[in-house]
Amino acid sequence: MNKSNKSREILVCCGTGCVSAKADKILDALKQETKNKKINVKPTGCHGFCQEGPLVITEPDGILYSRTKTEDVKEIINSHIENNKPVERLFYHEPKTGGKIPHYKDIQFYKKQNRVILRNCGHVNPEDINEYIEKGGYRAIEKALKEMTPEKVLNMINGSSLRGLGGAGFHTGLKWRFCYNAKADEKYIICNGDEGDPGSFQDRSVFEGDPHSVIEGIIIAATTIGAKKGFIYVRAEYPLAVKRLKIALDQAQKKGFLGKNIFDSNKDFDLEIFQGAGAFVCGEETALIASIEGKRGAPRHRPPFPAESGLWGKPTLLNNVKTYASIPNIINNGVEWFTKMGTDNSKGTAIFSLTGEVANCGLVEVPMGMTLREIIYGIGGGTTDNKKFKEIQIGGPSGGCLPESLLDLPVDFDSLKEAGAMMGSGGMVVMDESTCMVDVSKYFLDFTQKESCGYCSPCRLGTKQMLDILNDIVEGKGKPEDMDLLMDLAISIKAGSLCGLGQTAPNPIITTIKYFRQEYEEHINDKLCRAKKCKALISFYINPEKCTGCHLCFTNCPENAIEGEAKKPHKIIQHKCTRCGICFEKCPPKISAIESYAGEKIRI
Amino acid sequence: MEKELNKILSSFQGKSNELIPALQQIQEELGYLPGDAMLYAAEFLNVPESTVFGVASFYAQFRFTPVGKNMIMVCKGTACHVKGAEKVLDEISRQVGIEDGETSADMQYTLESVACIGCCALAPCITINSEVHGRLNAKSIEKIFKRKKAEEKTNE
Numbered sequence: 001m002n003k004s005n006k007s008r009e010i011l012v013c014c015g016t017g018c019v020s021a022k023a024d025k026i027l028d029a030l031k032q033e034t035k036n037k038k039i040n041v042k043p044t045g046c047h048g049f050c051q052e053g054p055l056v057i058t059e060p061d062g063i064l065y066s067r068t069k070t071e072d073v074k075e076i077i078n079s080h081i082e083n084n085k086p087v088e089r090l091f092y093h094e095p096k097t098g099g100k101i102p103h104y105k106d107i108q109f110y111k112k113q114n115r116v117i118l119r120n121c122g123h124v125n126p127e128d129i130n131e132y133i134e135k136g137g138y139r140a141i142e143k144a145l146k147e148m149t150p151e152k153v154l155n156m157i158n159g160s161s162l163r164g165l166g167g168a169g170f171h172t173g174l175k176w177r178f179c180y181n182a183k184a185d186e187k188y189i190i191c192n193g194d195e196g197d198p199g200s201f202q203d204r205s206v207f208e209g210d211p212h213s214v215i216e217g218i219i220i221a222a223t224t225i226g227a228k229k230g231f232i233y234v235r236a237e238y239p240l241a242v243k244r245l246k247i248a249l250d251q252a253q254k255k256g257f258l259g260k261n262i263f264d265s266n267k268d269f270d271l272e273i274f275q276g277a278g279a280f281v282c283g284e285e286t287a288l289i290a291s292i293e294g295k296r297g298a299p300r301h302r303p304p305f306p307a308e309s310g311l312w313g314k315p316t317l318l319n320n321v322k323t324y325a326s327i328p329n330i331i332n333n334g335v336e337w338f339t340k341m342g343t344d345n346s347k348g349t350a351i352f353s354l355t356g357e358v359a360n361c362g363l364v365e366v367p368m369g370m371t372l373r374e375i376i377y378g379i380g381g382g383t384t385d386n387k388k389f390k391e392i393q394i395g396g397p398s399g400g401c402l403p404e405s406l407l408d409l410p411v412d413f414d415s416l417k418e419a420g421a422m423m424g425s426g427g428m429v430v431m432d433e434s435t436c437m438v439d440v441s442k443y444f445l446d447f448t449q450k451e452s453c454g455y456c457s458p459c460r461l462g463t464k465q466m467l468d469i470l471n472d473i474v475e476g477k478g479k480p481e482d483m484d485l486l487m488d489l490a491i492s493i494k495a496g497s498l499c500g501l502g503q504t505a506p507n508p509i510i511t512t513i514k515y516f517r518q519e520y521e522e523h524i525n526d527k528l529c530r531a532k533k534c535k536a537l538i539s540f541y542i543n544p545e546k547c548t549g550c551h552l553c554f555t556n557c558p559e560n561a562i563e564g565e566a567k568k569p570h571k572i573i574q575h576k577c578t579r580c581g582i583c584f585e586k587c588p589p590k591i592s593a594i595e596s597y598a599g600e601k602i603r604i
Numbered sequence: 605m606e607k608e609l610n611k612i613l614s615s616f617q618g619k620s621n622e623l624i625p626a627l628q629q630i631q632e633e634l635g636y637l638p639g640d641a642m643l644y645a646a647e648f649l650n651v652p653e654s655t656v657f658g659v660a661s662f663y664a665q666f667r668f669t670p671v672g673k674n675m676i677m678v679c680k681g682t683a684c685h686v687k688g689a690e691k692v693l694d695e696i697s698r699q700v701g702i703e704d705g706e707t708s709a710d711m712q713y714t715l716e717s718v719a720c721i722g723c724c725a726l727a728p729c730i731t732i733n734s735e736v737h738g739r740l741n742a743k744s745i746e747k748i749f750k751r752k753k754a755e756e757k758t759n760e
Contacts, residue, residue: 016722016723016736017723017724017725017726019736020723020726020729020735020736020737020738021726021736021738050723050724050725050726051725053725196719197720198680198681198682198683198685198719198720199681199682199683199720199724200720200722200724201722201724204722236628236665237665237718237721237722238722239734274624274625275624275625275628276663277624277627277628277663277664277665277666278663278664278665278719279662279663279664280719291624292621293621294620294621294622294623294624294649294651294659295623295655295659296658296659296662297662297663353724355682355683355724355725355727356682356683356686356687356724356727357686357687361683361724361725361727362725393682396682427682429682429683429686431686435686440685440686443682443685444682447719453662558698580694581691582694582698582742585691585695585741585742586742
């Protein structure tokens with residue numbers, strides 16, 4: 001056997017993305033193949049490059065295999081591990097140059113990132129606390145308890161200018177200070193992992209890939225402010241994250257990092273998991289607290305802020321998953337190290353889930369202040385199939401849609417807000433010319449309207465009104481005054497809502513009207529959807545020169561709206577057609593006889 | 605029913621703040637929240653019945669009707685929406701003959717659209733009994749359900 005095999009490790013990404021592409025089967029197969037060899041095959045959390053999953057990385061040589069299948073396992077072992085000949089056909093394929101890149105460090109997607117919070121994700125087995133400890137884990141809490149006073153920790157967090165990574169960007173140090181100063185017999189700490197934004201999965205990936213970094217951050221916060229009891233609020237929709245957190249808490253308990261007298265400090269702290277039951281509004285802190293108390297997740301008026309009166313009326317510290325995961329780094333490496341990253345007002349790094357019509361989908365960590373262009377083109381590799389970029393949606397239903405002209409915007413809390421978007425939980429969805437902006441606004445509003453808890457009338461009723469108007473517009477019944485009405489409603493909803501949901505729900509509409517006004521006007525005045533998304537504003541037509549009369553569209557049309565004899569060109573009976581698009585889907589790609597047109601129904 | 609519920613809630617202490625985990629546990633065991641179970645939970649946790657129903661109806665996770673053997677969840681997250689989640693839902697609806705939110709009469713399928721299952725890189729995607737199927741189109745959906753139906757037949 002090769003000498004280097006002694007320290008050989010094969011890492012299999014077992015994040016949700018890769019597991020859904022059968023990474024667990026690959027892990028089993030690798031374990032089976034290496035049963036009698038001195039090779040450590042281990043599951044890890046998300047490597048981030050979900051687009052190319054399932055990912056397998058070999059160490060110490062750092063070779064990345066992409067889109068691996070169980071059938072490839074034998075070859076990887078025989079050729080690479082046994083004979084030192086890496087399997088070239090499984091290397092990452094650079095779409096632009098066509099070149100094959102063996103080492104993950106050389107792949108553009110990783111090269112431009114600065115993985116600080118995600119430092120261990122993909123490199124440690126999340127179900128083994130010892131691996132986290134080997135990487136320097138739980139040293140920050142030891143340092144905080146043995147060498148520092150709470151005052152010193154508070155000053156350090158304050159000095160780092162760390163801002164809450166849940167989206168709003170409130171200064172973490174201040175929040176901790178408020179909670180520390182609050183006088184009470186009991187205090188609580190909560191980790192907000194209610195990542196409800198569609199299109200984002202950063203919190204989940206941190207939980208799944210490096211749960212101990214979050215737990216360590218929570219323990220540091222708790223022992224600093226004087227909380228004895230804490231909760232990790234995680235979505236029940238994330239079963240893998242829940243499972244790994246349970247294992248991690250159990251292991252931390254056994255090692256004495258949780259429980260009584262942590263590191264002989266005379267400080268006790270217990271941490272448990274609370275599974276959310278599916279309500280977007282619970283990402284708002286007061287709603288989340290109500291939910292833990294066993295109530296409907298309705299937000300309440302602030303002040304008093306949770307730092308004074310939170311869970312069961314006691315002072316409560318609430319931070320996002322990534323905020324807590326940043327804490328051990330700051331304690332270990334110092335304020336100066338942290339403040340070197342980022343912009344004047346937003347320090348450190350930010351994590352985004354880059355998805356949609358982008359070549360490299362995945363989880364991305366970059367220093368604050370990187371431009372959107374660098375993220376989309378530098379890391380993301382541009383749009384899928386090089387289609388024309390249209391907009392990037394940032395911050396989920398609370399965020400906004402930014403056009404190409406803003407691609408050089410530096411990404412940080414303040415500049416995003418100024419542009420009308422927000423950091424939100426960090427979802428970035430790239431959309432190309434095939435996306436209809438009115439349809440996208442309708443999509444987000446449909447979501448927020450359903451998720452509105454109903455407490456404030458402007459949010460409950462206003463979002464419904466806006467949705468009705470948008471529905472009219474996409475159905476071709478829009479009126480010229482609709483746009484002003486939408487803007488009026490947007491302003492009232494923002495002003496009259498208690499919590500972040502209502503205050504930000506109109507953002508997608510405001511930004512799309514601001515940056516893509518023309519598209520709204522086309523829908524309303526010309527009854528035209530240039531992206532050919534809005535069913536009422538498109539029509540289908542069979543090109544008689546291309547149609548071979550294969551009858552596929554005829555058989556599949558649910559409305560019997562297609563006529564024609566076998567082997568002769570078919571025809572769509574326009575007045576029967578509901579534009580469901582099935583014929584378009586079913587027509588074999590090499591024939592492509594069915595064409596879609598923007599504009600009102602054509603008459604033949 | 606009472607005996608079964610007693611067993612399901614045996615690890616709970618009967619405090620009002622346990623309401624959500626208790627309902628989750630009941631649903632985990634029974635597949636949904638029958639009316640009797642909610643009444644039992646109200647008594648067990650000493651909270652008004654109206655509160656139990658208020659909480660259960662507030663959160664998307666809870667359901668009041670039994671589900672089919674195959675639970676199909678269609679992701680309608682942003683990435684999936686952009687990549688055609690609507691078409692995916694339509695196609696599945698055609699394949700299994702039920703609309704979004706319905707359960708088939710033979711209790712084989714329940715079809716539901718959900719906010720986001722977090723597999724955005726595989727968009728558009730669905731889960732069938734927590735198994736993820738990604739990068740779908742009309743053809744691959746047809747294939748999945750042909751196979752499913754064939755499996756059912758052999759099981760019969």
